[in-house]
Amino acid sequence: MKKLGKLLLSKDPFQEIVMGNTALVRAMIESGTEVITSYPGSPTPEIASAISSIEFEKRPFYFEFSTNEKVATEIAYGAAINGQLSTVFFKSVGLNVASDTFMQLSLMNIIGGMIIILGDDPGLHSSQNEQDNRHYAKMSYTPILEPSSPQEAYDYYLKAADLARTKQIPVLLRLTTHVCHTKQKVSFSSWNGPYDKKRSLFNPENGPYIPVTSKVIPMKTRALKNLRAIEDEGISDSFAESVNNNNSKRGIITMGMPYLSLKDVLTQSNWPPDILKLGMTFPLPRQKILHFLKEHEEIKILEELDSEIELMIKALAFDNALSNVKIIGKENVQDWIGEYTPEKITQLLFSCWPDMVKPILSDNREITLSPRPPQLCPGCGHRSAFHAIKKALKADDIKVGDIGCHTLGHLPPYNMGDIVMCMGASPAIASGLSLNKGTRNIIAFMGDSTFFHAAMPSVINAIFNNHNFTMILMENGTTAMTGHQDNPSSGRNFNETVEKIPIRKVLEGFGVEHIFEVDAYKQQELSELVKEAITIEGFSVVIAKHPCMLKLTRQNKNKKSYVLKHVEIDQNICVLHKECIEDFACPSFSIAESGQIVVNQDLCIGDGSCRQTCPVSAINYPSGESL
Amino acid sequence: MNIYISGVGGQGAGMLSEILVRAIDYAGIDFKAVDTHGLAQRGGTVVSQIRFGEKVYTPLIRSGEAHMCIALELHEALRSMEKFICDGGILVYYDTIWEPLGVRLGNDEKIKEQNILDFCQKHKISAVKAFDKNLVDTRMQNVVILAQIAGKGLIEGVTIELIEKAMEDLMDGKLLETNLKVFRENLS
Numbered sequence: 001m002k003k004l005g006k007l008l009l010s011k012d013p014f015q016e017i018v019m020g021n022t023a024l025v026r027a028m029i030e031s032g033t034e035v036i037t038s039y040p041g042s043p044t045p046e047i048a049s050a051i052s053s054i055e056f057e058k059r060p061f062y063f064e065f066s067t068n069e070k071v072a073t074e075i076a077y078g079a080a081i082n083g084q085l086s087t088v089f090f091k092s093v094g095l096n097v098a099s100d101t102f103m104q105l106s107l108m109n110i111i112g113g114m115i116i117i118l119g120d121d122p123g124l125h126s127s128q129n130e131q132d133n134r135h136y137a138k139m140s141y142t143p144i145l146e147p148s149s150p151q152e153a154y155d156y157y158l159k160a161a162d163l164a165r166t167k168q169i170p171v172l173l174r175l176t177t178h179v180c181h182t183k184q185k186v187s188f189s190s191w192n193g194p195y196d197k198k199r200s201l202f203n204p205e206n207g208p209y210i211p212v213t214s215k216v217i218p219m220k221t222r223a224l225k226n227l228r229a230i231e232d233e234g235i236s237d238s239f240a241e242s243v244n245n246n247n248s249k250r251g252i253i254t255m256g257m258p259y260l261s262l263k264d265v266l267t268q269s270n271w272p273p274d275i276l277k278l279g280m281t282f283p284l285p286r287q288k289i290l291h292f293l294k295e296h297e298e299i300k301i302l303e304e305l306d307s308e309i310e311l312m313i314k315a316l317a318f319d320n321a322l323s324n325v326k327i328i329g330k331e332n333v334q335d336w337i338g339e340y341t342p343e344k345i346t347q348l349l350f351s352c353w354p355d356m357v358k359p360i361l362s363d364n365r366e367i368t369l370s371p372r373p374p375q376l377c378p379g380c381g382h383r384s385a386f387h388a389i390k391k392a393l394k395a396d397d398i399k400v401g402d403i404g405c406h407t408l409g410h411l412p413p414y415n416m417g418d419i420v421m422c423m424g425a426s427p428a429i430a431s432g433l434s435l436n437k438g439t440r441n442i443i444a445f446m447g448d449s450t451f452f453h454a455a456m457p458s459v460i461n462a463i464f465n466n467h468n469f470t471m472i473l474m475e476n477g478t479t480a481m482t483g484h485q486d487n488p489s490s491g492r493n494f495n496e497t498v499e500k501i502p503i504r505k506v507l508e509g510f511g512v513e514h515i516f517e518v519d520a521y522k523q524q525e526l527s528e529l530v531k532e533a534i535t536i537e538g539f540s541v542v543i544a545k546h547p548c549m550l551k552l553t554r555q556n557k558n559k560k561s562y563v564l565k566h567v568e569i570d571q572n573i574c575v576l577h578k579e580c581i582e583d584f585a586c587p588s589f590s591i592a593e594s595g596q597i598v599v600n601q602d603l604c605i606g607d608g609s610c611r612q613t614c615p616v617s618a619i620n621y622p623s624g625e626s627l
Numbered sequence: 628m629n630i631y632i633s634g635v636g637g638q639g640a641g642m643l644s645e646i647l648v649r650a651i652d653y654a655g656i657d658f659k660a661v662d663t664h665g666l667a668q669r670g671g672t673v674v675s676q677i678r679f680g681e682k683v684y685t686p687l688i689r690s691g692e693a694h695m696c697i698a699l700e701l702h703e704a705l706r707s708m709e710k711f712i713c714d715g716g717i718l719v720y721y722d723t724i725w726e727p728l729g730v731r732l733g734n735d736e737k738i739k740e741q742n743i744l745d746f747c748q749k750h751k752i753s754a755v756k757a758f759d760k761n762l763v764d765t766r767m768q769n770v771v772i773l774a775q776i777a778g779k780g781l782i783e784g785v786t787i788e789l790i791e792k793a794m795e796d797l798m799d800g801k802l803l804e805t806n807l808k809v810f811r812e813n814l815s
Contacts, residue, residue, distance in 0.1 A: 183660040370730050372671055481666065585728070
């Protein structure tokens with residue numbers, strides 16, 4: 001068996017099949033990155049999975065999952081101004097959380113260099129919006145690189161590390177979902193480490209590190225001069241590659257994953273345009289772009305999501321009085337939406353140059369099948385909780401959801417979540433709703449990792465300003481949705497066993513007077529507690545606790561003593577109330593052709609949380625068995 | 628050649644893809660591949676795409692251009708074929724059903740094996756069924772599928788030996804042993 005952890009520490013050059021996220025880890029090692037931090041979020045958590053394949057003692061860097069993206073950024077920054085090359089990585093919307101700190105980074109003399117890896121998510125595979133984080137590059141005066149493949153993610157990281165170190169600046173490395181997750185055979189270089197640990201190099205004289213009022217002006221000047229230098233020294237140009245197809249009429253400027261989609265589409269074109277592929281998209285490689293504009297009559301700009309490059313290139317053409325070239329940017333609203341797949345690129349090219357590509361024939365391939373959205377796993381404590389909580393609420397009560405597996409509660413048949421915004425937002429939104437609640441009850445759902453991530457200020461606010469609603473904390477002891485990363489209530493961090501930080505005690509410390517706690521499998525009790533909590537004037541909390549059963553079952557399956565059990569329906573008792581299938585809706589239940597309710601043995605984990613939902617007690621363990 | 632693999636989160640579509648990709652690489656063919664990660668892994672539709680040939684730029688398969696669909700579940704078999712398979716292509720499917728939410732709630736129609744076969748006939752698709760009635764661990768359904776592919780030589784260059792070599796890259800000990808056993812038993 002190939003051991004990834006060993007491969008990643010190989011001294012010799014090697015080739016291996018890896019996804020983009022894994023390729024980054026080898027680049028971190030080769031470049032001598034010393035501190036890496038993150039908060040888990042798709043499409044980036046597999047970077048940490050690759051890190052975890054290296055034994056803790058052998059890791060040539062420090063890594064932690066911090067409590068949120070802002071904290072992670074600050075740790076990487078602290079290490080970097082102490083001389084250590086540092087990297088922080090997170091998902092697209094993580095930058096919103098980190099932005100209060102991130103916005104100052106370019107003002108600082110970051111002596112060790114710092115890289116911020118972003119996993120942007122065009123196509124919304126697992127995010128609440130499609131935000132194009134290239135805006136942040138511009139807004140914060142930070143150079144940004146956009147690799148198109150795992151090989152390039154690795155190559156660009158090494159270059160970003162050089163740039164960050166030599167200029168003592170932050171550098172953004174923006175991957176998108178399909179760059180993070182594409183697998184290819186990547187060629188890696190040698191590694192001469194592990195390197196000696198440097199001494200603590202922080203020195204206030206390298207600063208200033210205090211952006212206060214007029215002190216900021218020289219700092220901002222420095223940031224802008226750094227950007228100018230990156231352009232003037234040809235660094236930005238060095239990332240731009242042109243593909244010459246001897247087409248003096250038409251050219252395309254593109255970058256990242258759309259470049260590969262374009263190359264794919266053009267394999268079927270008789271008259272391909274020239275291509276200028278950008279690697280650094282801010283600051284722009286002005287010289288190469290100007291040259292490309294002058295060499296062609298028409299330029300199509302293919303950039304996923306927003307028209308960042310387009311606007312800068314049009315301004316560049318205007319400033320240089322290039323009136324002979326026609327620059328074609330985004331046209332229809334759809335051009336700002338979704339991934340630039342080969343199909344999308346074909347449509348975009350056809351709409352401006354219909355002779356270049358074949359049109360996509362109107363697709364008669366409509367999917368008629370029942371969709372399969374993600375759902376709570378068999379045995380999930382959240383299912384039990386939602387089933388019980390629903391019974392305690394009136395139809396017009398308002399349920400505010402949050403981010404995590406429990407977001408899935410908004411789906412039928414639970415319909416437990418009328419509103420979702422972002423990490424940790426539910427208590428404050430519930431506070432706002434409660435200002436004019438009339439006879440309606442207001443419920444805010446919250447997960448444990450999310451509680452520590454961003455909910456604590458709004459929980460404190462609810463106490464401080466005496467808001468009137470009930471928060472239901474769905475505590476499963478892990479960060480389940482992103483792949484079971486430990487959080488402060490888990491009793492482990494990424495590297496070692498630590499004391500649990502019990503949420504109940506945190507809430508007590510905040511001064512929450514009304515806290516109820518129950519195992520989410522005890523549905524009757526939970527339902528009663530919620531009924532009681534919502535009658536309380538003021539802020540109350542119900543902790544519905546049950547370990548993540550996907551994680552627990554996986555762990556148990558590795559134990560020799562483990563025997564997988566299943567429940568079964570006693571057909572002599574079942575009178576087809578269908579509460580198990582229609583209301584509780586565990587995926588293990590289905591209706592057979594005979595009309596009977598049956599248990600799918602492939603799915604059932606034998607947890608038995610369903611048994612209490614049957615009004616006639618027809619769900620049982622096979623004779624004699626019990627959990 | 629384009630292979631579109633689909634299943635339900637938790638069925639092992641990712642591992643199936645990883646084994647195939649490594650076997651394709653051992654056969655000396657250029658490839659790119661991509662799997663679903665994140666949210667959908669919680670019981671949603673998961674997809675892996677593999678494209679291989681002389682020169683491959685992107686792993687993303689266009690509608691109607693999959694030469695082969697591999698499905699770990701019947702609904703997903705039909706879903707992937709409706710959108711991706713080309714006429715005259717090959718379907719390899721595991722004969723099992725994990726009902727989608729709409730079906731379980733009685734709002735949508737359930738798929739039967741016959742629906743798959745009807746679709747295949749209409750579009751001249753060869754349907755290859757994988758099923759092992761003795762299989763205890765559902766996580767090895769993917770290996771039963773691989774046995775059909777390698778045993779029948781459905782992908783040029785991807786031999787039994789290369790699949791086993793790929794499996795040896797990814798597993799060891801008891802796990803490798805049981806998977807190889809299931810693989811070999813299902814070859815004929």
